[in-house]
Amino acid sequence: MNFTSFDNIGLVKVLGFLKSHDKEYLSGQDLSDILKISRVAVWKHIKKIQSLGYKIDSKQKLGYKLVGNTSLLLPWEVKDGLKTKYVANRIYFFDTIDSTQTFASKIANEKEGTVIISNRQTDGRGRTGRRWSSPPGGIWFSVIFHPKFDTSLSTLFPLLAGVAITNAIEKHFKIKPELKWPNDVTIKGKKVAGGLVEASVESNKISSLILGIGINFSIDVSKLEKSLKVTPNFYGITALVDNKVDKIKFIQTLFYELEKEYEKLASGDKHTIIKNWTKKSATIGKRISVMTSAGKIHGIAAKIDDDGALIIRNGKKTHKIIVGDISHSN
Ligand code: BTN
DSSP: OEEETTSOHHHHHHHHHHHHTTTSOBOHHHHHHHHTOOHHHHHHHHHHHHHTTOEEEEETTTEEEEEEOOOSOOHHHHHTTOOOSSTTSSEEEEEEESOHHHHHHHTTTSOTTOEEEEEEESSOBOGGGOBOOBOTTSEEEEEEEOOOSOGGGGGGHHHHHHHHHHHHHHHHSSOOOEEETTTEEEETTEEEEEEEEEEEEETTEEEEEEEEEEEOBSOOHHHHHHHHTTSTTOOOBOOBOOTTSOHHHHHHHHHHHHHHHHHHHHTTOHHHHHHHHHHTBSSTTSEEEEEETTEEEEEEEEEEOTTSOEEEEETTEEEEESSOOEEEOO
């Protein structure tokens, strides 16, 4: 099953009418007359709406009444109340896909801000070729960007994503998440979200940059934790769980925050991103270790460099880490 934000007009019309009249029953005939579609079409849309998880009470002679919403991140739900200028202006939604990131790379020429969301992924991809477990109900999406800025700034993208995710979490949950270099979001030392940045460069210009974000939102991580324990650098996972938080509102805030942070980078303001990342960092000031091609490096994480790299100090020695998996030792 898949939907986009630019089709399903009939379904969205029927749903919209049910939503705006949710205190009363509407007959198939009423819906057909008002929306100027056949009764068969009304019936088909109602069945489809129900299959998407909306609860519709239907009573003989009275008709249909919407009594419950869906928990799926359907395009028309995400767009309703969205405050961005272009992020998620166009949405592709899948119930199941191999990877939103892989799909995004196939449509990378689409407009700036196009978003691909899936309810579950069968082959979710994490950093450094790792798998990313994406069971139903979590937040798994990719955003297509076409940055006009210099390729050198793209290394700050993971940090930008981390800042946006933590901002959105803080706005909806009573939690202070932290950031682990380069792009993990953690809660009490366990990973709750991660970002994956894949850029396509042509003649030294970024033609497209795809940002994939995975957030363990209301999912049961206990089973996942068992299977992930064997992966290198695993340090525990956790989920955002609060039944009072509306998933649609949360993702709308996240898209808004992503756009805001992206615009900072687009305007060349990398220092604010680095400053905000550092404020929320669980890495800076910590004793850490990192595996590099030259062997394992230990030291104190001193700061984030202008290009997003991590500076480690060990006595008089300074190391600059551009990519890698770090381990916090204290
Ligand atoms: C990481 O921390 O290793 C990055 C994880 C990124 C996962 C997301 S989920 C949506 C998008 N699609 C993918 O296949 N991966 C990213």
